[in-house]
Amino acid sequence: MNSPHEERPQQHEAHLVIDSENVEPEPAAETVLGRDSGKRPLHLDATLYALSALFAGATALWTVLPAHEYWGFIAIGGYAPAAAMIGILLISAAVPFRMRLLVAAATSAAVLLVPMLASIFQRAAGNPDRAQEEVLVIEASAQRLWDSGSPYLRAEEIAALSEPLLGYTPYQPGMAVFGLPKAIIGDYWWTDARLFFTAVTAVCLIAMLRLLRHRASKSALLRAFQASAIVPVCALTLSTGGDDMPVVALAALAIVLGYRNKWTWASLVMGAAATLKLIAWPLAIVLGILAYQRRQSARYCAIVAAPVILTLAPVALYDWHGVVDNVMAFPFGKGVIDSPAQSPLPGYLIASNVPGGSYIAIGLLLAAGALIAVALYRRPPLTASAAAAWCAAGLTVAIALMPATRFGYLLYPVVLLGWAFALRSAEEPDSPLVDRWR
Numbered sequence: 548m549n550s551p552h553e554e555r556p557q558q559h560e561a562h563l564v565i566d567s568e569n570v571e572p573e574p575a576a577e578t579v580l581g582r583d584s585g586k587r588p589l590h591l592d593a594t595l596y597a598l599s600a601l602f603a604g605a606t607a608l609w610t611v612l613p614a615h616e617y618w619g620f621i622a623i624g625g626y627a628p629a630a631a632m633i634g635i636l637l638i639s640a641a642v643p644f645r646m647r648l649l650v651a652a653a654t655s656a657a658v659l660l661v662p663m664l665a666s667i668f669q670r671a672a673g674n675p676d677r678a679q680e681e682v683l684v685i686e687a688s689a690q691r692l693w694d695s696g697s698p699y700l701r702a703e704e705i706a707a708l709s710e711p712l713l714g715y716t717p718y719q720p721g722m723a724v725f726g727l728p729k730a731i732i733g734d735y736w737w738t739d740a741r742l743f744f745t746a747v748t749a750v751c752l753i754a755m756l757r758l759l760r761h762r763a764s765k766s767a768l769l770r771a772f773q774a775s776a777i778v779p780v781c782a783l784t785l786s787t788g789g790d791d792m793p794v795v796a797l798a799a800l801a802i803v804l805g806y807r808n809k810w811t812w813a814s815l816v817m818g819a820a821a822t823l824k825l826i827a828w829p830l831a832i833v834l835g836i837l838a839y840q841r842r843q844s845a846r847y848c849a850i851v852a853a854p855v856i857l858t859l860a861p862v863a864l865y866d867w868h869g870v871v872d873n874v875m876a877f878p879f880g881k882g883v884i885d886s887p888a889q890s891p892l893p894g895y896l897i898a899s900n901v902p903g904g905s906y907i908a909i910g911l912l913l914a915a916g917a918l919i920a921v922a923l924y925r926r927p928p929l930t931a932s933a934a935a936a937w938c939a940a941g942l943t944v945a946i947a948l949m950p951a952t953r954f955g956y957l958l959y960p961v962v963l964l965g966w967a968f969a970l971r972s973a974e975e976p977d978s979p980l981v982d983r984w985r
Contacts, residue, residue, distance in 0.1 A: 600627040607620045655772075666741075671736035702883050717873055720822070774961050796962070802935050833934050879950055894951075
């Protein structure tokens with residue numbers, strides 16, 4: 548008779564044979580909503596590029612803004628080939644991730660850098676239609692800051708201008724920094740404010756990618772890049788005059804730094820965003836709530852407030868009326884001329900079509916802000932991805948209800964949602980949400 552020690556290997560071997568016969572082979576890839584998840588990212592890429600090509604074509608044909616029209620005609624040549632390339636990859640047996648990455652990088656260059664540089668060169672050659680009014684306004688405000696110490700004109704000075712709209716500077720004093728090279732050095736193509744908007748945005752994107760590298764999934768980081776540098780609302784804005792892109796890029800970087808527990812840097816970066824536009828202030832509050840959860844609120848508040856006070860206080864003391872007229876009155880429809888931000892969203896429609904509509908829209912905006920504040924108190928963000936998602940949701944509501952608003956502001960929630968997704972993949976790599984939209 549065999550000893551038990553001699554029988555065990557035979558039993559174990561038989562068990563292995565039975566298992567190998569009964570266990571079904573694993574599928575090559577998981578399925579999501581009935582579609583092979585190995586191809587799903589390509590389907591999403593193809594949809595993004597195809598819809599973006601349609602948007603660029605519609606912009607080229609029907610916009611009334613020359614700078615946007617020029618962007619549209621060039622951008623079609625970036626989005627359409629990208630959609631075609633992804634279509635070819637869809638019928639390929641195996642698609643390495645680097646192919647998706649190369650298509651994204653080439654598309655970003657074609658729809659953002661190429662039209663921006665072409666516009667800058669043509670503007671430097673004497674074509675004034677190759678930049679949005681924001682570029683002119685910021686460069687003029689920088690010249691005033693350099694000459695007089697204040698980037699603002701008062702309401703009575705603005706009313707006396709032949710083009711009053713160009714007299715308003717609805718930004719924080721820090722925004723004038725992007726125009727200082729032109730004010731100090733002179734009018735050259737390489738002093739165009741858009742180059743510095745783009746430089747700050749690019750530095751932020753590179754920093755976020757490096758901070759999340761080896762933590763977030765590659766596909767999630769690609770989605771965040773696409774949201775920031777390929778989606779038309781971002782590419783168009785940055786190419787033609789995008790002062791909003793450095794603001795949202797800095798805010799997103801601050802949230803990513805918070806995720807990495809680099810709270811001193813997160814505070815400084817969010818403070819920098821808050822020196823540019825008021826729209827960054829609610830984002831600073833949301834990140835402050837996350838800092839409170841991490842026991843970093845005192846340091847965070849002090850560091851965020853420092854650059855805001857250092858840039859705003861001297862100008863406010865010197866020219867308080869200019870600050871009020873430009874930063875507060877004009878964006879809320881109380882300037883000597885109407886804001887060009889007139890997209891048909893609820894706040895604008897109420898303000899322009901209902902008696903006393905401006906006050907009603909502002910009241911609705913304040914009420915929505917109060918409700919969001921209560922919701923944040925009851926369910927504060929506990930993760931960086933939740934903070935980014937709260938910022939995106941809150942700004943979407945604010946953009947919809949502001950009496951002076953435009954569709955272009957939607958770049959804020961688009962970018963923030965892209966990085967919320969990347970952060971979620973770093974925090975919860977097995978999340979179904981991450982798998983669905985990777």
